[in-house]
Amino acid sequence: RPMAAFDGKIYEGNLVIGVVTAVDYTLSRNRSLNPVVGSKFSPSVFEGTARINGTLSAYFENTTMFNKFVNETESSVHLFLPDPTSPTTSFISIYFPRVKYNGASMDPPQEGPIVQEMPFRALKASTLNAPGGTKVNTNLYIQRSNF
Numbered sequence: 001r002p003m004a005a006f007d008g009k010i011y012e013g014n015l016v017i018g019v020v021t022a023v024d025y026t027l028s029r030n031r032s033l034n035p036v037v038g039s040k041f042s043p044s045v046f047e048g049t050a051r052i053n054g055t056l057s058a059y060f061e062n063t064t065m066f067n068k069f070v071n072e073t074e075s076s077v078h079l080f081l082p083d084p085t086s087p088t089t090s091f092i093s094i095y096f097p098r099v100k101y102n103g104a105s106m107d108p109p110q111e112g113p114i115v116q117e118m119p120f121r122a123l124k125a126s127t128l129n130a131p132g133g134t135k136v137n138t139n140l141y142i143q144r145s146n147f
Contacts, residue, residue, distance in 0.1 A: 008079065008080055008081040008082060009079075009080045010023065010056075010077070010078070010079055010080070011076070011077070011078040011080070012056065012058075012065065012075060012076070012077055012078075013068075013075040013076060014076065014078075017058055019058050019059035019061060020056065020057065020058045021057045021058060021059065021115055022055070022056075022057040023054065023055070023056050023057070023077070023079060024054055024055050025052055025053065025054030025055075025096075025122075026052065026053055026054065027050060027051075027052050027140065028050070028051045028052075028053075029047065029048060029050050030047075030048025030049055030050070030051065031045050031046065031047060031048055032045075032046050032048060033045060033046070034046060050139065050140075051121070051122075051139075052096065052121065052122035052139050052140055053119070053120070053121050053122075054077075054096075054099075054119070054120050054121075054122070055117055055118065055119045055120070056077060056117075056118045056120060057115055057116070057117045057118070058115070058116060058118070059113045059114065059115060059116075060106055060113070060114040060115065060116045065101070065104070065116065065118055066104050066116065068101055069101040069102070069103065069104040069118065070104075072100065074098050074099065074100055074123070075098075075099055075100075075101070076095070076096060076097050076098060076099060077095075077096045077099050077120070078093070078094070078095045078096070079093070079094040079095075080092075080093050081093075081094075089145060090145050091144075091145045092142070092143070092144050092145075093141075093142070093143040093144075094140070094141075094142050095140075095141040095142075095143070096120075096122045096139065096140060096141075097125040097138075097139075097141065098122065098123040098124070098125050098126075098139070099120040099121065099122050099123065100120060100121055100123055101118045101119065101120050102119050102120065102121055103117075103118065103119040104116060104117070104118055105117050122139035122140060123139060124138070124139050125138055125139065125141075
């Protein structure tokens with residue numbers, strides 16, 4: 001079933017932001033196929049270090065998020081997208097436990113609200129508790145409810 005962004009919530013630093021206009025992120029796994037002598041094929045796909053970069057766009061209401069960039073303060077970003085027919089039991093949750101903003105830009109329009117764009121990089125978490133009590137070090141945690 002489709003998830004509804006209109007019914008969803010976005011948390012930044014554990015506080016709900018109701019004025020987010022967009023969130024985009026890219027996960028790059030940096031895999032490689034290394035050549036070997038005497039074969040046309042690589043013996044395996046070699047895993048690289050995962051990197052996540054994204055951009056959070058929100059209405060500029062105050063300097064709180066901007067100051068996180070200026071002061072190089074770590075934060076977190078959590079997206080919660082519910083199923084409109086049963087929001088408490090069917091949802092997708094995307095969580096970046098540690099992010100650092102690496103920019104802050106805005107282009108004030110002639111009229112209307114000012115949107116600030118905050119590019120971020122997800123950092124490796126330190127001892128995040130996954131379901132089942134396992135400790136993991138990750139920069140992205142995706143949870144899908146049991147539909």
